[in-house]
Amino acid sequence: MNGENTRGKRPGSYRGLELLPVHLYVLAHLKKAGVDYAKMMAKMSELPLSLIEDAIRDLTEAGLVERDSGSAIKRSKARFKKAFEVHKHHTYYRLSREGELFVRRIDGRWLKEYFNSLFPEGWRIVRELSRSGKFENLSKDIKREEIHGELRVYRFITPSGRTTQFFNLLIAFLDAKGI
Structure with a gap:
């Protein structure tokens, strides 16, 4: 380097x-x-x-x-x-x-950039998902099949659309960092 x-x-x-x-x-x-x-x-x-x-x-x-x-x-x-x-x-x-x-x-700004780099509108989706606990409860404008697939790949949601224990712990651990 x-x-x-x-x-x-x-x-x-x-x-x-x-x-x-x-x-x-x-x-x-x-x-x-x-x-x-x-x-x-x-x-x-x-x-x-x-x-x-x-x-x-x-x-x-x-x-x-x-x-x-x-x-x-x-x-x-x-x-x-x-x-x-x-x-x-x-x-x-x-x-x-x-x-x-x-x-x-790692702060709120870093997390926002990080989640937005994972998938489109990642920060917004992660925040909404952490509040609602279910994919079905997300805003209608972001309910797209590819987002559902990406959330499953990252193990944020189950096949039925509920948040996983992993996602809930990740959010709880990062909560103090700005989510």
Whole structure:
């Protein structure tokens, strides 16, 4: 590189990695949880474990996520844990310093640009969908079959049009960021 900013021109890009909603979810989850493991992220979001593992691998390669070392973990570090201290039986991950800085830069403007880059009127659709919970309740001018298909591909809605657990958690995690 010739000294240019390492962040891509598109908001959904970071050092050549096109950030998908699942990447954003993992970043937001780790920001809120402190440290966690892939199986728990998959269980909470109701996404396939392989999808979460692929997202973690992508984010690790990009330098945004790193493995957490040690054999035990305290609740003060893993905020979603109920026990005071837990011995690790999984590979735990956390945001790297670079990941922490990246997540801090995410604000309402960034999210608007990000969702608009995913699909036409993405920001408006995501906001309406988060309020209504059903595709059928969106404004009539955006009820198009291709939008329904894209929302399903990103796992925002079920085949019946209801929002998924993944979408609801993503919105809840990002709520403080401007949605």
